[in-house]
Amino acid sequence: MNSLNVIKKILKRILISIPVLIGVVLIIFIMLRVVPGDPVTTMMGEHVNQTVIDKISREMGLDQPLYIQFFKYVGDALHGDLGTSYRLNRNVTQIILDAFPNTVVLSLCAAVVAWIIGISAGIVSAVHQNKLLDRLFMGGALVGVSMPVFMIALVLQYAFAFKLKWFPISGYGSAASMVLPSIVLGWNSAGSIARMTRSNLLGVMQEDYIRTARAKGLRQNAVMVHHALKNAMLPVITMMALQISSLLSGAVITESVFGIPGIGRLAVNAIENRDMPLLQGTVIFTTILVILGNLVADLLYSVLDPRIREGE
Amino acid sequence: MADVKELRKKYTPDMQSEIGESDTFPDKIKRMFRQNKLAVFSFFVILFIIFAAIFAPLVAPFDPYTQSLKDRLASPNSMHLLGTDELGRDVLSRIIYGTRISLVIGLVPTIISMVIGTILGLISGFYGKTVDFIIMRAADIMLAFPSLLLAMVVMYTMGGGLVNIFIALSLVNWAGTARIVRAETLSLKEKEYVEAARSIGVKDIVIMIRHILPNCLPSLIVLFTLNIPSAILSESSLSFLGVGAQPPSASWGLMVVKAKKYLFSQPWLSLAPSIAIMIVVLAFNFLGDGLRDVLDPYLKEQ
Numbered sequence: 001m002n003s004l005n006v007i008k009k010i011l012k013r014i015l016i017s018i019p020v021l022i023g024v025v026l027i028i029f030i031m032l033r034v035v036p037g038d039p040v041t042t043m044m045g046e047h048v049n050q051t052v053i054d055k056i057s058r059e060m061g062l063d064q065p066l067y068i069q070f071f072k073y074v075g076d077a078l079h080g081d082l083g084t085s086y087r088l089n090r091n092v093t094q095i096i097l098d099a100f101p102n103t104v105v106l107s108l109c110a111a112v113v114a115w116i117i118g119i120s121a122g123i124v125s126a127v128h129q130n131k132l133l134d135r136l137f138m139g140g141a142l143v144g145v146s147m148p149v150f151m152i153a154l155v156l157q158y159a160f161a162f163k164l165k166w167f168p169i170s171g172y173g174s175a176a177s178m179v180l181p182s183i184v185l186g187w188n189s190a191g192s193i194a195r196m197t198r199s200n201l202l203g204v205m206q207e208d209y210i211r212t213a214r215a216k217g218l219r220q221n222a223v224m225v226h227h228a229l230k231n232a233m234l235p236v237i238t239m240m241a242l243q244i245s246s247l248l249s250g251a252v253i254t255e256s257v258f259g260i261p262g263i264g265r266l267a268v269n270a271i272e273n274r275d276m277p278l279l280q281g282t283v284i285f286t287t288i289l290v291i292l293g294n295l296v297a298d299l300l301y302s303v304l305d306p307r308i309r310e311g312e
Numbered sequence: 313m314a315d316v317k318e319l320r321k322k323y324t325p326d327m328q329s330e331i332g333e334s335d336t337f338p339d340k341i342k343r344m345f346r347q348n349k350l351a352v353f354s355f356f357v358i359l360f361i362i363f364a365a366i367f368a369p370l371v372a373p374f375d376p377y378t379q380s381l382k383d384r385l386a387s388p389n390s391m392h393l394l395g396t397d398e399l400g401r402d403v404l405s406r407i408i409y410g411t412r413i414s415l416v417i418g419l420v421p422t423i424i425s426m427v428i429g430t431i432l433g434l435i436s437g438f439y440g441k442t443v444d445f446i447i448m449r450a451a452d453i454m455l456a457f458p459s460l461l462l463a464m465v466v467m468y469t470m471g472g473g474l475v476n477i478f479i480a481l482s483l484v485n486w487a488g489t490a491r492i493v494r495a496e497t498l499s500l501k502e503k504e505y506v507e508a509a510r511s512i513g514v515k516d517i518v519i520m521i522r523h524i525l526p527n528c529l530p531s532l533i534v535l536f537t538l539n540i541p542s543a544i545l546s547e548s549s550l551s552f553l554g555v556g557a558q559p560p561s562a563s564w565g566l567m568v569v570k571a572k573k574y575l576f577s578q579p580w581l582s583l584a585p586s587i588a589i590m591i592v593v594l595a596f597n598f599l600g601d602g603l604r605d606v607l608d609p610y611l612k613e614q
Contacts, residue, residue, distance in 0.1 A: 016452075019449055020449060020452045020453050020456055023449065023450070023452075023453035024453055024456055024457065027453065028465060031465055031466065031469050032465065032468070032469065034469060035468070035469050139350070142594065142597050142598065142601065143590075143594060145597065146541065146545075146590055146593040146594040146597050147586075147590050147593075148545055148548050148549065148552075148565075148568075148586060148589050148590070148593075149549065150548075150549070150552045150565075150568060150569075150586070151568070151586035151587075151589065151590060154568070154572065154575055154582050154583075154586065155583070155586075157575065158575055158576065158579050162575075162576050245456075245457075245458045245459070246458070248458040248461070249458040249459060249460035249461065249549075250460075252458075252460055252461065252464075252549075252553065253460075253549055253552065253553065256553065257572075267461060267464060268464075268553055268554075271464060271467075271468050271553075271554075271555055272554070274468075279464075279465065279468060282461075283457070283461050283462070283464075283465055286458055286461060287456050287457050287458065287461070290456050290457070290458060291456050294456070
């Protein structure tokens with residue numbers, strides 16, 4: 001009975017994601033089709049004769065009505081084919097899959113940085129609520145959230161790569177080259193995780209079971225670790241999945257500053273080269289990742305939290 | 313009247329005055345100004361920035377667009393307090409003029425997106441059913457995009473420039489407001505006074521504007537203060553990536569990307585506009601945080 005409910009809920013949640021997915025593809029598709037100027041001319045340059053342009057348009061299906069192009073695109077996309085890049089003349093799916101692992105590595109390292117800094121700062125703040133340390137850390141978290149990603153990138157690049165020469169200035173491949181980009185990308189998330197950890201922990205500390213644990217004579221630290229932290233971490237864990245969106249946005253800038261060949265840089269290059277299929281592919285691909293992330297967050301939350309699991 | 317208020321304050325349990333349940337709106341604002349020094353300080357920083365933006369021609373020592381190639385890339389000195397850029401323009405003057413762009417970018421798209429979001433949120437929460445489903449799915453779709461990438465696509469389609477940034481950021485940001493207004497409308501429409509208004513035949517639109525909207529205002533004020541810095545950050549990121557403001561605009565994001573080349577020889581060129589962005593964003597964030605603490609304990613949980 002119970003597990004049946006859970007499965008039903010999961011299915012329902014997955015079903016809700018489908019119209020969102022279609023909407024995402026539709027919006028990007030339409031937006032990129034209203035670009036002024038003929039895509040083939042953009043691709044080939046100005047001095048190409050009209051018959052050649054018409055022939056290529058026909059080959060690429062650009063002469064078809066928009067809705068047919070759309071259904072063809074969705075059909076191909078379902079088979080894993082996101083079209084062909086104008087500029088690189090390669091399959092977009094392949095280009096994205098080549099770049100994707102780099103973004104994943106970068107995002108994971110950034111997430112680890114964000115977790116370690118964010119959660120420990122949040123705990124320290126909650127324990128010292130409204131004291132100097134709390135104010136300092138929470139002020140610091142807000143400063144962290146308020147810094148533009150490129151500013152952190154340039155400051156770290158200048159200080160640790162150029163002046164101190166601890167890490168390479170840019171490039172990709174070695175472990176040392178990942179340190180600065182990971183900190184840059186993790187920085188903003190660390191701020192929001194710290195704030196969230198603190199406020200959850202403070203909320204949990206007022207619960208009855210914490211008072212009970214205290215009343216039976218447990219030490220502060222034991223109460224913290226065994227009772228409070230476990231419950232306060234729940235929303236923070238799901239928040240990590242929700243952070244995928246901002247991590248990917250941040251990756252665009254981090255990758256372009258540090259020259260990491262990931263998805264974010266693909267998007268920037270696609271814009272510079274006016275490579276519409278590549279831009280379309282990268283945006284749709286990353287958005288699907290975000291939707292999946294949200295889905296996982298929701299499911300994780302309902303699986304981890306018995307109150308929600310049993311509810312409804 | 314004042315006595316009653318005094319008495320009430322005196323006999324209200326501490327907890328309640330802490331939460332501010334019984335305070336009126338001006339009371340809460342006053343409380344913030346009394347208790348939260350950082351928010352007050354931020355408020356004055358923002359006033360100062362607005363002042364700089366309005367009186368930029370009087371405050372700035374030089375014209376922000378006049379080039380002087382023989383003075384290019386000068387270090388900070390007594391004439392050019394923050395040095396000059398790669399075209400010999402005075403950096404301090406450009407930063408002062410940049411406050412105009414930054415504030416306009418912070419305000420205009422935020423107002424547009426919040427008006428759209430508030431209207432859709434009210435309709436969605438008030439009527440429910442199919443309308444609600446459609447609007448909320450549309451909001452889901454907008455919130456699914458990594459905001460920077462969506463804004464990049466809009467800028468790709470329409471080209472760079474200030475007006476297009478307005479459109480891009482408005483399109484991207486309405487959904488968050490819509491969700492919050494909807495949630496508040498859902499709970500407010502069950503209140504007795506709404507039911508009373510309905511039973512005497514007040515029109516829906518009047519109920520929404522006169523009875524529901526005013527009660528959403530505290531959240532909207534907080535949201536407004538916190539959306540401004542995120543719009544400013546978005547613009548600076550777009551300009552940094554080359555798809556936002558176009559030269560010779562004194563946009564701070566654009567200044568940073570132009571100065572990036574000289575990071576290792578003239579670091580202040582990138583640093584100065586970056587710090588300017590940080591100060592503005594930080595001031596709005598601190599103020600927004602302070603407002604949220606006094607106005608809206610509900611939003612704090614989010």
